[in-house]
Amino acid sequence: MPPPRFATPSEVPGLAARRIAADVIDGVLHKHRTLDDQLDGTGAHPGLKHLADRDRALMRRLVATTLRRLGTLGHVLSRLLDRGVPTDAPRAQSALLIGAAQILWMDVPDHAAVDLSVRLVQADRRAAKYAGLVNAVLRRCAREGTALLDDAQGQPLDIAPWLLKRWIDHYGEATAKDIAAALGQEPSLDLTVKSDPPQWATRLHGEVLPTGTVRTLLHGSVTVLPGFAEGQWWVQDAAAALPARLLGDVTGKTIADLCAAPGGKTAQLAHGGARVTAVDRSQARMSRLKDNMTRLQLVAETVVADAAEWQPADAGGFDGILVDAPCTSTGTIRRHPDVGWLRSEADIASLSGLQARLLSRAAGLLKPGGTLVYCTCSLEPEEGEQVVENVLAATTELRRIPITPGEVAGLTELVTPVGDLRTLPCHLPHQDPRLGGLDGFYAARLERRP
Numbered sequence: 001m002p003p004p005r006f007a008t009p010s011e012v013p014g015l016a017a018r019r020i021a022a023d024v025i026d027g028v029l030h031k032h033r034t035l036d037d038q039l040d041g042t043g044a045h046p047g048l049k050h051l052a053d054r055d056r057a058l059m060r061r062l063v064a065t066t067l068r069r070l071g072t073l074g075h076v077l078s079r080l081l082d083r084g085v086p087t088d089a090p091r092a093q094s095a096l097l098i099g100a101a102q103i104l105w106m107d108v109p110d111h112a113a114v115d116l117s118v119r120l121v122q123a124d125r126r127a128a129k130y131a132g133l134v135n136a137v138l139r140r141c142a143r144e145g146t147a148l149l150d151d152a153q154g155q156p157l158d159i160a161p162w163l164l165k166r167w168i169d170h171y172g173e174a175t176a177k178d179i180a181a182a183l184g185q186e187p188s189l190d191l192t193v194k195s196d197p198p199q200w201a202t203r204l205h206g207e208v209l210p211t212g213t214v215r216t217l218l219h220g221s222v223t224v225l226p227g228f229a230e231g232q233w234w235v236q237d238a239a240a241a242l243p244a245r246l247l248g249d250v251t252g253k254t255i256a257d258l259c260a261a262p263g264g265k266t267a268q269l270a271h272g273g274a275r276v277t278a279v280d281r282s283q284a285r286m287s288r289l290k291d292n293m294t295r296l297q298l299v300a301e302t303v304v305a306d307a308a309e310w311q312p313a314d315a316g317g318f319d320g321i322l323v324d325a326p327c328t329s330t331g332t333i334r335r336h337p338d339v340g341w342l343r344s345e346a347d348i349a350s351l352s353g354l355q356a357r358l359l360s361r362a363a364g365l366l367k368p369g370g371t372l373v374y375c376t377c378s379l380e381p382e383e384g385e386q387v388v389e390n391v392l393a394a395t396t397e398l399r400r401i402p403i404t405p406g407e408v409a410g411l412t413e414l415v416t417p418v419g420d421l422r423t424l425p426c427h428l429p430h431q432d433p434r435l436g437g438l439d440g441f442y443a444a445r446l447e448r449r450p
């Protein structure tokens with residue numbers, strides 16, 4: 001039997017993590033594959049299962065740091081390469097990127113970063129001829145990189161230009177720059193806890209945010225942290241925890257959670273005492289929702305269906321509905337740094353059509369007097385404010401119930417003049433920037449007229 005290709009016992013320590021990181025970066029940059037697709041589920045990189053937890057965490061940081069700083073890395077490397085990044089060997093490009101990312105931002109000795117990148121190109125048929133170049137460029141990066149970074153200081157190079165332009169147009173130049181700066185930060189680990197946030201903050205070396213989320217800087221596998229196996233908390237960005245709460249006290253109410261998987265909001269609603277029906281189109285993602293609910297010892301009915309067509313058995317209507325619509329996810333770039341490089345303007349138009357259909361369908365499933373919360377994790381108004389305005393303009397059956405700052409821990413900056421929720425990555429600043437920020441979310445609360 002041939003030896004496995006990944007992490008052979010005699011391999012140089014840390015090389016397998018770099019090789020997989022380079023494969024994943026090639027996947028994003030050249031095959032248009034998302035990180036979620038390459039790191040989880042059936043499409044996951046086959047080498048991942050051979051990596052020890054520590055190496056898996058290192059691989060994730062390599063990938064995330066490289067993609068989060070891709071524009072700056074391009075700027076630095078362009079200054080160090082007379083003829084640009086080689087275009088005939090993707091592995092030369094990814095080896096240069098992860099080598100420079102380690103030198104500039106990670107706690108890896110420069111000589112190790114250079115050596116491992118050189119080994120990566122030597123092992124690749126097409127890239128091997130660039131071993132000398134990679135060696136020379138990364139050594140120069142170690143010597144001159146800090147000065148080159150100073151050069152790029154203050155320029156929002158790490159946001160795809162089409163997105164930055166949109167944010168400047170919509171939020172203004174200053175806020176767009178603040179968003180870009182916040183997205184450059186490695187995100188904290190945010191947890192929604194079932195009870196006693198201060199106790200969990202202490203145990204997990206974190207703090208309790210004004211909204212009740214426990215925020216910590218712990219890294220690595222969450223499965224080994226206290227409380228995970230006991231189902232005492234789940235991972236959920238502090239902004240993502242807000243929309244479900246806008247349904248108010250859900251005790252004993254029937255709530256449909258449309259587009260529910262992997263179930264962060266389903267868990268909140270079930271924990272709040274609702275009788276939840278969770279609907280999602282993806283069988284694989286619904287399996288994750290079920291696993292999560294089992295771990296959390298919470299109960300929800302699950303339905304795999306297209307929520308834009310779904311017809312529940314009971315036609316009486318729901319007391320409440322949450323629509324967490326699929327979107328471009330541009331508000332989550334801190335956590336999904338591939339998004340800005342993979343998405344395009346065309347995605348916004350096609351998703352906003354689906355979002356409108358989902359919202360209209362949801363409105364028809366609501367009891368008179370029932371409450372509907374529509375949300376997306378996009379910063380693009382076409383996927384948030386405009387979807388809701390269009391639906392409100394098209395029907396007299398729905399009306400907006402404005403959200404008050406008191407419902408979001410008194411954070412007035414999160415509430416728009418018409419009473420919708422709009423969180424930005426630069427919100428909730430902290431003196432330690434690693435503990436600040438929120439995912440960008442939009443939510444509106446509507447009522448079906450009694």
Ligand SMILES: C[S@@+](CC[C@H](N)C(=O)[O-])C[C@H]1O[C@@H](n2cnc3c(N)ncnc32)[C@H](O)[C@@H]1O
Nearest residue numbers: 259260261262263264265280281282306307324
């Ligand atoms: C933003 S994610 C939902 C996150 C989830 N609400 C949570 O809090 O964990 C969007 C989900 O919508 C699902 N989806 C996309 N189109 C759908 C459709 N037409 N009907 C039902 N679910 C859909 C996707 O499979 C994905 O799981």
